[in-house]
Amino acid sequence: MGKRNLYLKTIPVEEALDQYMKVLRDLVEPKWETIPVTESLHRVTKSAVYAKYCSPLFNSAAMDGIAVISEHTKGASEVTPVELIRGRDFQIVDTGDPVHPPYDAVIMAEDLMETGDEDRVRIVEAAAPWQHIRPVGEDIVAGEMILPGHHKIRSIDVGVLLSAGITRIEVAARPRVAIFPTGTEIIEPEETPVEGSIIESNSRMFENLAVEQGAIADRFLVIPDDYGKIKEEIEWASQNYDVVLINAGSSAGTEDYTVHVLRELGEVVVHGVSIKPGKPVILAVVNKRPVIGLPGYPVSAYIGFENFVNPVLAMLGDTVCKKNPTVPAVISKRLVSSLKHREYIRVKVGKVGEKLVAAPLARGAGAAMSMVRADGFCVIPQNSEGVEAGETVQVELYRDLSKIENTLVVIGSHDLILDVIADQMPQIHRNMYLSSTHVGSMGGLMALKRREAHLAPTHLLDEKTGVYNISYLKRLFTEPMVLIKGVGRIQGLMVKKGNPLQIKGISDLTRCRFVNRQRGAGTRVLLDYLLKKEGISPEEIHGYDFEAATHMAVAAQVAGEGADVGMGVLSAAKAMDLDFLPVGRESYDFALYREDLQMPLVQAFLEILKSDAFHEKLQELGGYSWEEAGNIIEIEK
Amino acid sequence: MGKRNLYLKTIPVEEALDQYMKVLRDLVEPKWETIPVTESLHRVTKSAVYAKYCSPLFNSAAMDGIAVISEHTKGASEVTPVELIRGRDFQIVDTGDPVHPPYDAVIMAEDLMETGDEDRVRIVEAAAPWQHIRPVGEDIVAGEMILPGHHKIRSIDVGVLLSAGITRIEVAARPRVAIFPTGTEIIEPEETPVEGSIIESNSRMFENLAVEQGAIADRFLVIPDDYGKIKEEIEWASQNYDVVLINAGSSAGTEDYTVHVLRELGEVVVHGVSIKPGKPVILAVVNKRPVIGLPGYPVSAYIGFENFVNPVLAMLGDTVCKKNPTVPAVISKRLVSSLKHREYIRVKVGKVGEKLVAAPLARGAGAAMSMVRADGFCVIPQNSEGVEAGETVQVELYRDLSKIENTLVVIGSHDLILDVIADQMPQIHRNMYLSSTHVGSMGGLMALKRREAHLAPTHLLDEKTGVYNISYLKRLFTEPMVLIKGVGRIQGLMVKKGNPLQIKGISDLTRCRFVNRQRGAGTRVLLDYLLKKEGISPEEIHGYDFEAATHMAVAAQVAGEGADVGMGVLSAAKAMDLDFLPVGRESYDFALYREDLQMPLVQAFLEILKSDAFHEKLQELGGYSWEEAGNIIEIEK
DSSP, X not given: OOOOOOSOOOBOHHHHHHHHHHHHHTTOOOOEEEEEGGGOTTOBBSSOEEOSSOBSSSOEESSSEEEEOGGGGTTOOSSSOEEEEBTTTEEEEOTTOBOOTTOOEEEEGGGOEEOSSTTEEEESSOOOTTTTEEOTTSSBOTTSEEEOTTOBOOHHHHHHHHHTTOOEEEEEOOOEEXXXXXXXXXXXXXXXXXXXXXXXXXXXXXXXXXXXXXXXXXXXXXXOSOHHHHHHHHHHHHHHOSEEEEESSOSSSTTOOHHHHHHHHSEEEEEOBSEEXXXXXXEEEETTEEEEEEOSSHHHHHHHIIIIIHHHHHHHTTSXXXXXXXXXXXXXXXXXXXXXXXXXXEEEEEEETTEEEEEEOOOOTTOHHHHHHOOEEEEEOTTXXXXXXXXXXXXXXXXXXXXXXXXXXXXXXXXXXXXXXHHHHHHHSTTOEEEEEEOHHHHHHHHHHTTOOSBEEEOOBOTTTOOBSHHHHHHHOOSOEEEEEEEEEEEEEEEOTTOTTOOOSGGGGGGSOEEEEOTTOHHHHHHHHHHHHHTOOGGGSTTTTOEEXXXXXXXXXXXXXXXXXXXXXXXXHHHTTXXXXXXXXXXXXXXXXXXXXXXXXXXXXXXXXXXXXXHHHHHHHOSEEOTTTTOEEEOOO | OOOOOOSOOOBOHHHHHHHHHHHHHTTOOOOEEEEEGGGOTTOBBSSOEEOSSOBSSSOEESSSEEEEOGGGGTTOOSSSOEEEEBTTTEEEEOTTXXXXXXXXXXXXXXXXXXXXXXXXXXXXXXXXTTTTEEOTTSSBOTTSEEEOTTOBOOHHHHHHHHHTTOOEEEEEOOOEEEEEEBOTTEEOTTSOOOTTOEEOOHHHHHHHHHHHTTOEEEEOOOBOSOHHHHXXXXXXXXXXXXXXXXXXXXSSSTTOOHHHHHHHHSEEEEEOBSEETTTTOEEEEETTEEEEEEOSSHHHHHHHIIIIIHHHHHHHTTSOOOOOOEEEEEEOSOEEOOTTSEEEEEEEEEEETTEEEEEEOOOOTTOHHHHHHOOEEEEEOTTOOEEOTTOEEEXXXXXXXXXXXXXXXXXXXXXXXXXXXHHHHHHHSTTOXXXXXXXXXXXXXXXXXXXXXXXXXXXXXOTTTOOBSHHHHHHHOOSOXXXXXXXXXXXXXXXXXXXXXXXXXXXXXXXXBEEEEOTTOHHHHHHHHHHHHHTOOGGGSBTTTOEESSHHHHHHHHHTTSOSEEEEEHHHHHHTTOEEEEEEEEEEEEEEEGGGTTSHHHHHHHHHHTOHHHHHHHHHHOSEEOTTTTOEEEOOO
């Protein structure tokens, strides 16, 4: 079976980082460079910067008006105005003009009475010495410290530095990072994938994360799984870069060369961290430079970068780790975790009522899309068994809180029209968004009950009445509910192009490989109803237990080699270029609490349901009807 | 007196912005461009982006191990292990490898028992169909929406887009901004200033603020105050840029051409906003493009940019305004404001005890350095008369909260050694900082009483005992206090190089122009003591009421033409190249509450006071003694 690192011994995150930083601190430090102040935004000063000039450079007028000799204004009042003569008693000055002795005060233009003669003015109040004069150095005195060392330069600092005569400044150089993807099966995004291909994308995420942490990143071409080649590249990069990152090759696979190469070239300080996802991180040193191996799964890769690469870049750039903001949120479901590791759970955050609710999403390390859909991470510490539903947790957000607060949270059955509405929402209402999570109809109603969602899209057939959705809402909720009518859509069997197995209807499902939807999905309820009608038992269907989470995922299996047939909507079949055999029309509607109907986000949603732009899009997708879209049905108790 | 816009009618901020945005919305909108996904970080999508490929592209192994036919594993248990034969029952797979029919499950390498024969393994548990297989499209299904429109692209999005086969993406173009400084007296930072020069720096602050808001900024050379020239440049820029900024020339001075030029070229929508600082903002439209005139004072310029330029750039870039975070803080002093405008007060924020305390700084629009020293703004709304001391206010922070919480807040008498310690602090203790505000000895003790500061540097002479500081602490505080001994330093008279007026001592002050320190400054207490000893009354001294806030500011007046003589420390005289006549040695110490002595920040401060590096620096500055530096004196009640 080849050599495998099956039993990776892991250590806690803090311990791993401490051990590594301790080794690095003796080997590396920030490099410094002198650059123009005009290009120094967000860079970090090496040492204190002192003003070269005063600002203002001279005693100057703080107002538009006249510079006067204060002695000459004595006694002026409403009843005894004093007349001043230009040249003898005053000079005209604008804000910023120098004021020289014997002039020692400024009177504002607003406080002057015109005399008809441009060279004479009258005043009704004496000027106090030094009034409305900005003394030399009032703002900045030459020799004064403007910025301390280790200070991150802001836009306002750039202005003040220049005012004080500083045009060049010594700052920490941006650390240079070399990024190497590895793996024989890996292809570049531009290439056309073939059987077995995996599109390389982590390195591009790293590149951007590094830039966000202030580094300069060079991403190199994919290195195939070739021991000699990997060794050669790492050795070269460790001599030419401040940090080297190697992606993949750090899991326990047969192609796991990285850790062996690193052991040969230098020292592996840590291999394996008690973190999930992200366990097989390698923290090494080669030629006195940090070399970090990051796992191949995208979520693991992200978490590994955040926990271990960011601190190293921060140290080299003499700055602090870029941190996402954290907010308290109520967790909607019990989360069980292992004592063995710190776990990062992706959560969708929604503002439901007055509080933020965090709903956990998929936990797989490969589910990159769930990271995009999520709003942040809930971190369960090592040595904790998890959190109970309703507990308040801290969520590390990577989406703007202001956007989260303006997002309609939709959880339930999946349909492509949710994507369409999500796209139209911010086009019509600036700063209003829709996010959808796909857990099936029943899953959506449960989320609604837990107050995780504003809307639950649902298409659940009541076998007795033949009416969709309403009876489920009556049964599940005690609160006043409403149903927003959505679309009618055609459900059917999706089969491969040309229908090679000549499938004609439900009765043919017993003779081919099926892909089902998960329990609680409306489509599965419909299937079960149809099977019952035909007198077919689930055991007769090969693949009844093979579940996919959305219409599109079912279509993908049929388009691939996972299954011959699945059930779903026409739009999904069309999107995957499959043939489609209609089995019936159903109602895809939206359940919500009546009290939420007046929310601006819900009103915007209704507006879209009734809009021409939306109906045109439905026409284009095919298989939909929308006569009732946007109608409100009150659920009577 | 020339034409002046003396009586600017102002309108509230929101109203001004609304009026302007309403006009702009009909004229301008984001431009769109298609760029490589790899360069799309922080850009905003035009419309929804749909996946081109599934991810994974095929049914693939989720673990390293073997792909099996689940049927062949049935019945396996601890007592009845099943032996599987390579080629017939299993294939070796690594994570990510494709799994084809008839293989329909993966068993992890860890769960295999070796047999000695590489081609045979034993298992003790049956494999469920589809276990450890990532189905095609599990993460992303082709045709599925990856990102909605109007979404700001993050590092994780870049990775997912590429995984889904998207390599180019349509995003909002970065708005292009032309920045014009104006003014005949304005010079570039590289030039050597002469009488009347003002170093141009606002445009560089704008440039960086624009970049932070996602724009591309081109800063042009200073335009002199020439009506024709300004008109020509604005007209050209309005045809070639998305936004045009003109700096200065928008106050009510004689050189105020901008508003006239803009009226001639286009429409001035707003001139004058009820905001302080920042009133004379001009919001105009020329050739259907936004043209904004910003005031010349740095603080006004910053506030004008934040309130009016950022929203315009956000609209053009289809993004949201960059916002500084706000935190609640207790205001330490009563702040009176006018009902007439919204006021931005710079505040220094410190964590004193468990709460954040905001101490107001200088309010002048010209005090750019106070903006650098401040940590943020406290905004007093229009129609409010201000806030009372002890009230909680929202502070808009432009310094990291984590840094604020790790900053030793020092308020009181000024000495150059504070700059030295501020510089050494983060060098010795990573992420520890010192900030100092200079309000004189008595001002510092008052700040300490209000719990705005951790330490108050003070040098107050007790005339009766000749002992510094201790009697003041006894008198002013009822709580247990301590005094950290600082340095001995020489006070003296600073006179121009060569001492042209032949000043020999205090008695000569009656025959020259003096510059004094503010009431409550230790130096002024010392002066008053010396004057009394000599029998001189303050009225006899010309300039006794001319006050400067620091030793350095006094030195700057003596170096310039504001005064002939002032009192201060040797290091300030040396920094300004003045002659120095010693009058006595004094104790410059640090007062604090005894309970704060154990704070890590105070301990780090003590460490520096006792360090060789600090003593070497004192030697270099001259005029200091440090035998007692870092000693603790308990103040007995």
